[in-house]
Amino acid sequence: MLFQTPEFLVLILSVLVGIALIRTHTLQLVFLLAASYIFYMWWNPAYIFLIVFSTLIDYFVGNALGRTDNRGARVRLLTLSCVANLGLLSTFKYFDFFTDSINQAILSSGGSTQLPTLHVLLPIGISFYTFQSMSYTIDVFRGKQKPERSLARFALYVAFFPQLVAGPILRSTQFLPQLYKVVNLRPENLRAGFHLVLSGLVKKLVIADNISPLADSILNSPQGLPSPVIWVGLITFAVQIYCDFAGYSDIARGLGRMFGYDIPINFNFPYLSKSITELWQRWHITLSTWLRDYLYGSLPGSRTNLLLAYRNLMITMVLCGLWHGAGWNFALFGAYLGTVLVIEWLTGWNRIGRGRRAGEALTPIDKWRKKILDIVRWGVTMYVILLGYIFFRVHSLPDIIYTAKKFIVFDFTFKFGTWGLAKANPFKAVMLLGAFVVLHAISYRMNGISGWMDRMNRLQQSAVYLMVTLALIWLWPSAEKSFVYFQF
Amino acid sequence: MLESKMRTRENFRAILRIFDIPLMALAAGGLFFLSIYFIVVQGRVMPVTRERMVEVKKFLDRQSAEKNYGDVYFLGSSVLLEGIDCDIIDRTLPHGLESYNLALMGAGPPQWLLLAPSLKRIRPSLIVLCADLAGITGLASIPEDGLAIAGWWEFVPGSELNVIGAYLSEREYKTLHKLRLLHLLTFRIFPIGAFDMYMREVSRPDLRYEGYTTNFKAPWVRRERISLTATKRWIRGKLMDVKVQTPEDMAIEVRIMQGIIDYFREAGVKVVIVLTPVNPLLSTDIDQGLKNQVENSLTDLAGQNNIRFFNNSNLLPEEYFADYGHPFESGRILWSEVLGDAIHGTLLAAAD
Incomplete structure (x- = not known):
């Protein structure tokens, strides 16, 4: 079930009314859990068993961990949780990819034996909920989280519908305590939640879905296109993927807020970053912190040996790339980002400007120098990330090579009208890219558009609702499009 | 118990206190319908390709009102749109007869079908159906916005809906037949589409757009040929399109053409079929079996x-094309002369 469908509107209105009517906390939890399962089963009822399986394993492992102090037993229990969750993920997401790769290798070396593949449909959101569930058992193992006694509460933590299929990835330490409170609907929460939902819908439906045809028509078939078109394609894709994913996160956070739950922020103006290190701290924050806390930090030597730290960083980033999709291009994307991060660490690029003492006054020349340096650093960061998106978005090797070549060696061919991009409405897309830049700047100045709307008076709010609803009706895409991150 | 009752009441009070949100959404809906009516229906702010569709209908209604019977009308896609000059064809026609280019961008047999009732009313002496290779090999279903235009401007009157509807898909029939107010929802894509089309095509110095929407002789002229790299990219795209099309799609197209022939035959209107020129660059790459x-x-x-x-x-050599499939000036002249002779012959044979 997609957020932008009438079915979802019916679901969310029913859940709000249901929650308002239900008087006991336990029933509220069960009701929200049922709604979450219905939300997921709308897509594929059979795959609900995977969520239930993951939930049950981690619920019992968490409680078993709470009952024993024996180190060996605890390690075995944690291993059971990791194997179960990663086993699910490997089977449904990576099995066919690795088998196909082995089969290709066998064929190219002259062999004829072929390993069987599963050909199963990728369960939506599996990468998100397995990570979320697993983080609970790791936190219980580390003593950061008490085992959860209520199965309904734990199941809701794993499957809470607003963030179930594309994050943000919740931590048990953040979210489980919130599930102990009775849900009381409050007008300020409902309104603030609605503002976040509205902001997310604009990002997704007005910007991402309207510019995606241009990115698709350029990057699905880049051969023969000149450099300016390739650049437009990559910039469009960069904005599309940000608006798509950040839009989903905003909607998820807004829906959570309506019930009084705080879902953590997932994007913090990533495209204003001045290094890839900073970008990675602002982009999909709940995944990057998850990888930092549960993978990078757990690898031996990350905090003690610089060389091992670089190696671990590379391992983390390659796995992060593969988390995004079962394909060698995603692994390449991760390796590329890992290499850039290592270079930034080695050269100190990510630490430029940090050496200044607090309160130290800048001379006007220093201020200008800093501004220019910031612009240069921002430009370099954007160039590097756009180059990285080639691995992420362009799938075949010849196309990756062609696109990278045209991106790096600019050919100054500026005839836009003749490249068969008419169906993608390129000028509409470019206009919306401009709108994105303006909205993004306002959002940055106002510390978030939804927060700005929260602070408006009722008349101003009504005017904004009217304008945004009009924009949504005018620009609502004709074809329903899923969120890009669903495939991850 | 009392506390939980109070809580339920508070919960509903909270919901009621945000009631301005759905009210504003309703107001926005009303404002939308008003604005779309005035901007698109009255102001005709729409992409020129769609505006031409409305103008073709208006032109045919005018011809009917003025009893301009007996002329020759060409139906086709962009290949025809750019490919013929009716002034050249007119020179070969019997005295007093004129020909008109009613081609629409991307139009195939289903779109021609929408114009059939208006055409029938003016009893032409000849209808020329110009099928192009890329179009005929696949199912050229009518896009939603085209159907909305046909629905709003009543291309197919209620009395003809069953006859024409028999050749439309279920989706096409439903869209054409749906509540008029709902067509306005489809029109919302037009203003931005118009801007995009203006920037992309109308404002380009290498295209001539003057009078495009109301020019039924030689609507669109290219002033420059596009580069070979761009042509090859177009051809790759076209070949990909053709690859995913099935023999069943082509059979449906042919069935619709049969429907059009039958429809006009009943009204005593003659029809001829033309397979439009194919760029040899595309011709050599396309599956010969398919051709x-x-x-x-x-x-x-x-x-x-x-x-x-x-x-x-196989009429035109590669240098007579502006791109992968649209004839350039020399191609337009040659094809118009050849077609003129062919039509003249057909009309003479009919007179005999």
Whole structure:
């Protein structure tokens, strides 16, 4: 079930009314859990068993961990949780990819034996909920989280519908305590939640879905296109993927807020970053912190040996790339980002400007120098990330090579009208890219558009609702499009 | 108990206190319908390709009102739109007769069908159906916005809906027939589409757009040929399109053409079929079996209906094309002359 469908509107209105009517906390939890399962089963009822399986394993492992102090037993229990969750993920997401790769290798070396593949449909959101569930058992193992006694509460933590299929990835330490409170609907929460939902819908439906045809028509078939078109394609894709994913996160956070739950922020103006290190701290924050806390930090030597730290960083980033999709291009994307991060660490690029003492006054020349340096650093960061998106978005090797070549060696061919991009409405897309830049700047100045709307008076709010609803009706895409991150 | 009752009451009070949100959404809906009516329906702010569709209908209604019977009308896609100059064709026609280019961008047999009722009313002496290779090999379903225009401006009157509807898909029929107010929802894509089309095509110095929407002689002229790299990219794209199309799609197209022939035959209007020129660059890359299949299907269709079929697919050399499939100036002149002679011959044969 997609957020932008009438079915979802019916679901969310029913859940709000249901929650308002239900008087006991336990029933509220069960009701929200049922709604979450219905939300997921709308897509594929059979795959609900995977969520239930993951939930049950981690619920019992968490409680078993709470009952024993024996180190060996605890390690075995944690291993059971990791194997179960990663086993699910490997089977449904990576099995066919690795088998196909082995089969290709066998064929190219002259062999004829072929390993069987599963050909199963990728369960939506599996990468998100397995990570979320697993983080609970790791936190219980580390003593950061008490085992959860209520199965309904734990199941809701794993499957809470607003963030179930594309994050943000919740931590048990953040979210489980919130599930102990009775849900009381409050007008300020409902309104603030609605503002976040509205902001997310604009990002997704007005910007991402309207510019995606241009990115698709350029990057699905880049051969023969000149450099300016390739650049437009990559910039469009960069904005599309940000608006798509950040839009989903905003909607998820807004829906959570309506019930009084705080879902953590997932994007913090990533495209204003001045290094890839900073970008990675602002982009999909709940995944990057998850990888930092549960993978990078757990690898031996990350905090003690610089060389091992670089190696671990590379391992983390390659796995992060593969988390995004079962394909060698995603692994390449991760390796590329890992290499850039290592270079930034080695050269100190990510630490430029940090050496200044607090309160130290800048001379006007220093201020200008800093501004220019910031612009240069921002430009370099954007160039590097756009180059990285080639691995992420362009799938075949010849196309990756062609696109990278045209991106790096600019050919100054500026005839836009003749490249068969008419169906993608390129000028509409470019206009919306401009709108994105303006909205993004306002959002940055106002510390978030939804927060700005929260602070408006009722008349101003009504005017904004009217304008945004009009924009949504005018620009609502004709074809329903899923969120890009669903495939991850 | 009392506390939980109070809580329920508070919960509903909270919901009621945000009631301005749905109210504003309703107001926005009303404002939308008003604005779309004035901007698109009255102000005609729409992409020129769609505006031309409305103008073709208005032109045919005018011809009917002025009793301009007996002329020759060409139906086709962008290949025809750019490919013929009716002033050249008129020179070969019997005195007093004129020809009109009613081609629409991307139009195939289903779109021609929408114009059939208006055409029937003016009893032309000849309808020329110009099928192009890329279009005929696949199912050229009518896009939603085209159907909305046809629905709003009543291209197909209620009395003809059953006859025409028999050749439309279920989706097409439903969209054409739906509540008029709902067509306005579809029109919302037009203002930005108009801006995009203006920037992309109308404002380009290498295209001539003057009078495009109301020019039914030689609507669109290219002033420059596009580069070979761009042409090759277009051809790759076209070949990909053709690859995913099935023989069943082509059979549906031919069935619709048969429907059009039957429809006009009942009204006593003659029809001829033309296979439009194909760029040799595309011709060499396209599956020859497929090309033969198209040629055979159209030959059979013409044979079964005892009408003429002119295969112009090999008429023009590569340098006579502006891009992968649209004739350039020299191509337009040559094809118009050839078509003029063919039509003249057909009209003479009919008179005999």
